[in-house]
Amino acid sequence: MVDLETALAKVEIPRDQTRDPLKIYNPMPVSQLQKIAPDFDWTAFLTTAGLPAEGLADRKVDVREPEGIAAMARVLKAADYGTLQAWLAFHLADNAATYLSHDFSDASFDFNSKTLSGVAQQSPRWKRATRVTNGAMGWAIGKIYVARYFPPSAQAQITSLVQEVKSSFHDRLEHNTWMDEPTRKAALNKLDHFAIQVGYPKKWWDYSNLVVRKGDVYGNAVRGAAFNWQHELNKLDKPVDRDEWGMTPQTVNAYNDPTMNEIVFPAAILQPPFFDPKGDMAVNYGAIGGVIGHEMSHGFDDQGRHYDEHGRLNDWWSKASSDAFQKLADRLGAQYDAQEPLPGTHVNGKMTMGENIADSGGLNLGLQAYHDSLHGKPETKVHGLTGDQRVFLGWAQVWREKDRPDALRQQMLSNEHAPAVTRVNMPAHNIDAWYDAFGVKEGDKLYLAPDQRVKIW
Incomplete structure (x- = not known):
């Protein structure tokens, strides 16, 4: 075998x-x-x-x-x-x-x-x-989860934050230096057409036909799998249901669906360390703001950029802008290729390219959304930390994890996400404000010369 x-x-x-x-x-x-x-x-x-x-x-x-x-x-x-x-x-x-x-x-x-x-x-x-x-029955559990843990006020608060990040992205696209005008206009149009879904879907699954028998664990599992597969088969020859989600509300995750041109944020990710409604907003901008920006940036990464505002495969880029994007992406990929979280095992910059571009864009957008939220007012220190420092720490906080060497090696060989430590350090050291925030200077471990920093979104 x-x-x-x-x-x-x-x-x-x-x-x-x-x-x-x-x-x-x-x-x-x-x-x-x-x-x-x-x-x-x-x-x-x-x-x-x-x-x-x-x-x-x-x-x-x-x-x-x-x-x-x-x-x-x-x-x-x-x-x-x-x-x-x-x-x-x-x-x-x-x-x-x-x-x-x-x-x-x-x-x-x-x-x-x-x-x-x-x-x-x-x-x-x-x-x-x-x-x-x-x-087996995730949407039934999700309905209970939402009723208990996700009030309408939370949905409204996050929806407002998503709109803030979207506005910041709009501003960054308008001032992008490597895009030509026709491509910029098309990019702004795509961003304007983003469908944004927060918390839970508009309708729930009906599980009344799923048979569950006490004491029949394996049989219940088989029937659950069959029920879910039949749900997929029932979509044949029918129009696409744009209200259906690919993740249940109790999933701690988020996603961008390029074929629907939509971003989805399930209710469960809207809790610490990603978001604290009573916590410091600078940290929130770096955490959930960075995640929101990450998913938006996926619409313009090496894969998502090939889909238009309606989710159709369509080459809406000029050759000049496409070439400029590829040069930046190649430079970013080389940075990740050089990372060696385990001795002898390097990050695959090409395999992780989409996530890397999204991480870079996400942190940039979270930081700008924080600056935009100040409306020109000076930032205040909290616990001796500036606002920018807290944004970067919020980003680092959401990816904090421990990995066993075998699990980390398996991830690096097969997963489109770079290791957590790489996801924290690499986007930050390509952002000028990070150097100012923490006083990083030439000779420091993560220092990158200004002309070597890659700025895509």
Whole structure:
């Protein structure tokens, strides 16, 4: 089985080569997919997954990596039948381990978490049960979460802060020095069309058809997965529902959906350390303000910039502005490539490019939104710290974490986010105000000469 998975991994397109949305957007009818990857029975696979057989050959699918898919199909066809059976049986058991007895769950934890990520101890059973329930019926739990912990006043406060950051971004785009006027105008138009969603969606899922039986943990898990998959199948041949979210309200995260040109901030991220309604606003601007700016900047990162104000793949950039952007992005990527959080393991600047651009833009926007909020009034010190210092500390605070070496190495090899320490230091040392705020001078560890600092958004 290891040989099989190794063979599959070798023909898969590396992650840092899949960042161009124009290259990974390959819509084609299923009949064409069958021709480019004839070694796999796509009709059987898709109908078993629940797609209707009628008209399947003409139904379009987006084949992100045609060459990789075809190569993986060849590997599977060439594999020994017994090996394929064992491989599928292993993954069936491994995926089910969470819902089975301790023998299964402990074995799965020992390999997937302890061996691969260095996690020393498995989460308590109640935490695992909560996580599984949340995955099966997350929107029902989200409705309860919002009722208990997210009053309308919180939604109004955050919505106002989002608008402040958006206004600051508008100002930064207007004064951008490397964009030409036609591209700047198109960028401002895209920003103006951003859909902003805060807290929770306008409508909730109906779980009345989900069957939950006491004492049937595995059966409940299977039915929960089937229910959620059926929800996706029900979208076939229907207009896109622009009110549906990709994250539940109780998720501590946020996202930018380039195909919808929207940014979404679930209720659960709107708490310390990201946001404290009773806390210092300078810290809030660096924390949640930076996150808001991060998600907005994603609309203009190396991937998001290829989508227009309606979420369509559309090259709205002039060649001059596109070339200028790429030169800056290459310089930023080289900075990240040089980072070595673990001896011998460097950050992959190309794979993490989108997040790096968004981090840089986010911190810049959080800082400017703070300055704009002063309306010309002098800033005040709190606990001996200036406003700018507190903004930067707010940014650092939200990414504060500890990582075991194995987990950190795994992240650096496979995740589009740079390690936390890199996410804190790299954006800051490209911002002139950070040097003034903390008196950073040539010779200091994080010092970067003014002509080497990269400013994109």
